[in-house]
Amino acid sequence: MTHAPTPPARSEPTVRRASRPRLxxxxxxxxxxxDGAMGTSIHSCPTCRHEDYLGRENCTDILVRxxxxxxxxxxxxxxEVGADVVETDTFGANRLVAAEFDEELVSWVPELxxxxxxxxxxxCDRYATPERPRFVVGSMGPGTKLVTLGNTDWPTMLASYREQAAALLEG
Structure with a gap:
């Protein structure tokens, strides 16, 4: 029986210290x-056009650009309807998923x-009040490459998620 390798030990993530205790x-x-489903909301958006995906069909993360x-x-x-927490439009915005589209998109991952x-x-800042703050959480999906299926390895996956998390925290 083959087991997936154990991921490296995690260090304490960098978190905006002011936000963490408030949350x-x-x-x-x-x-x-x-919030609800970002992807579903995007796909049902009446004003989105094929051109908005910049030639990358169904790459919803690119809409932030x-x-x-x-x-x-x-x-x-x-x-407006009462959500306290919204997720970023970044479910697939990591290096592994972006590589399935093209290298240009890979280079945009931190910016996205x-x-x-x-x-x-x-x-969130527009809707927050002192009595009711609003929060942002970064959406980091599982991607399409799995270590358990041999599509990638732990170091590559870890580097992809670290890059994504660091860029989310910068924003």
Whole structure:
């Protein structure tokens, strides 16, 4: 029986220290409402056009670059109906998934993550009050390459997620 290698030990993630206690405090006081499905919202968007994907069909993460107004509008639609937490439009915005499209998209991965976090933060800041802060969480999907199936290895996957997380935190 073959086992997947054990991932390397994690170091403490870098987190905006001011946000972490506020989020944990809010979670301790009440149930927080998280936004709905970003992907579903994008695919049902009546103003999105084929050209918005910049030649990368179904690469929804690219809309933070080509149509930030759409992504901001989706975040705001969830905040308007009471969401406390919104997820960034970055479910597939990592090096492994981007490589399935092209090398140019791979080079945009840090920018896409930073910009997605900025857009979500801007939307939350518009709706936040001292009594009811709004929070952004970074969306990091499982991707399409799995260590357990031999599609990639731990160091490559870990580097991809680290790059994505670092860029999300910058935003």
């Amino acid at each position: 944990l405090d809010a979670m301790a006081r009440r149930v927080l409402v998280v 080509s149509r930030p107004d759409v992504i901001r509008g989706i975040h705001e639609s969830f905040l 993550n930073r910009r997605a976090a900025e857009i979500a933060r801007e939307a």
